[in-house]
Amino acid sequence: MSRSDVLVDADWVQAHLDDPKVVVVEVDEDTAAYDKNHIRNAVRIDWKKDLQDPVRRDFIDQAGFEALLSAKGIANDDTVVLYGGNNNWFASYAYWYFKLYGHGDVRLLDGGRKKWELDSRELVVEQPERAATQYTAQPADSSIRAFRDDVINAIGTLNLVDVRSPDEFSGKLLAPAHLPQEQSQRPGHVPSAKNVPWAKNANDDGTFKSDDELKALYEAEGVDLATDTIAYCRIGERSALTWFVLHELLGQQNVKNYDGSWTEYGSLVGVPIELGN
Amino acid sequence: MCGAKAGGPDLAGVDVANETIIQGSVTRNEEPVNGYVRLLDENGEFTAEVPTSATGQFRFFARPGKWTLRALVPGATVDRQVVATQGEFTEVAIAV
Numbered sequence: 004m005s006r007s008d009v010l011v012d013a014d015w016v017q018a019h020l021d022d023p024k025v026v027v028v029e030v031d032e033d034t035a036a037y038d039k040n041h042i043r044n045a046v047r048i049d050w051k052k053d054l055q056d057p058v059r060r061d062f063i064d065q066a067g068f069e070a071l072l073s074a075k076g077i078a079n080d081d082t083v084v085l086y087g088g089n090n091n092w093f094a095s096y097a098y099w100y101f102k103l104y105g106h107g108d109v110r111l112l113d114g115g116r117k118k119w120e121l122d123s124r125e126l127v128v129e130q131p132e133r134a135a136t137q138y139t140a141q142p143a144d145s146s147i148r149a150f151r152d153d154v155i156n157a158i159g160t161l162n163l164v165d166v167r168s169p170d171e172f173s174g175k176l177l178a179p180a181h182l183p184q185e186q187s188q189r190p191g192h193v194p195s196a197k198n199v200p201w202a203k204n205a206n207d208d209g210t211f212k213s214d215d216e217l218k219a220l221y222e223a224e225g226v227d228l229a230t231d232t233i234a235y236c237r238i239g240e241r242s243a244l245t246w247f248v249l250h251e252l253l254g255q256q257n258v259k260n261y262d263g264s265w266t267e268y269g270s271l272v273g274v275p276i277e278l279g280n
Numbered sequence: 281m282c283g284a285k286a287g288g289p290d291l292a293g294v295d296v297a298n299e300t301i302i303q304g305s306v307t308r309n310e311e312p313v314n315g316y317v318r319l320l321d322e323n324g325e326f327t328a329e330v331p332t333s334a335t336g337q338f339r340f341f342a343r344p345g346k347w348t349l350r351a352l353v354p355g356a357t358v359d360r361q362v363v364a365t366q367g368e369f370t371e372v373a374i375a376v
Binding site: 090120178182202203 | 314323334352357
């Protein structure tokens with residue numbers, strides 16, 4: 004798999020805005036951002052309302068994913084290009100869902116909404132109308148998802164990559180610094196985890212660094228790319244971006260995203276936690 | 281929406297006394313600018329990023345200490361150093 008199979012630049016998207024077999028999808032942490040404006044002909048997926056189970060803490064199942072994509076007018080043979088704010092955090096999270104449920108051709112817009120805005124490219128308020136489809140999803144691919152017991156069993160044996168900021172890793176902050184800090188869980192990180200903040204994967208404009216720079220980053224942080232890896236953050240969206248880097252860009256074979264992440268692990272009774280750097 | 285507002289977005293429901301708030305606005309020729317503000321720690325490490333609001337405002341919930349704010353707008357990048365204190369608002373007006 005080459006980089007262009009999973010990542011497209013803004014010029015590519017610009018050239019395919021009217022291509023009926025390319026569906027551009029905006030997924031933002033700020034779910035109202037799409038209402039303000041968006042890339043022309045882009046549809047929205049709301050990570051809270053559309054991607055989460057409404058009752059349990061879990062994400063939508065195979066039937067739910069099929070219903071969602073059918074309603075959005077996305078067909079199995081469409082090329083889906085995901086983008087969003089916050090350097091594609093939630094677009095990466097949605098990308099991971101698309102892979103989990105076996106979509107054939109899904110890519111990220113390099114740099115996401117921020118790069119598009121900093122380039123002063125066109126954004127519109129008109130929402131496209133796409134005819135509903137009959138989307139068929141594959142059973143969830145559990146090889147790319149980690150659960151809490153996988154994380155506990157990985158302590159000291161597999162790569163654990165904590166992608167939160169250094170202050171969250173050390174326990175000084177409980178949430179990203181654009182969110183209020185009131186949380187119930189304990190601060191800190193999983194023992195033996197390496198802190199490789201997601202932001203180190205990206206340039207200031209949100210585009211990904213080169214493969215060589217990315218490999219050098221993980222090697223310098225002591226992450227053996229030949230060893231199986233679990234990435235986590237607070238709720239699993241920033242670590243989906245790191246999962247994208249390791250699994251999709253660098254081609255590491257066994258990488259899982261732990262979407263329970265710190266909001267689950269930091270609330271578990273009796274599990275080991277480390278503080279500090 | 282016209283004109284930039286001082287300070288950050290609405291704080292309803294937030295326990296301000298327990299937070300270390302850094303907030304402000306980004307303007308160009310006294311008009312709000314659509315862009316992004318990054319929060320970097322004392323080692324220059326990325327900690328958070330927010331888009332500016334329609335009125336040019338931004339806010340972070342940080343911890344006490346030294347921080348760098350980096351405003352990214354089309355065609356310009358501007359840094360500002362700040363020292364934040366718990367229970368207080370650290371106000372930063374960034375002109376680009």
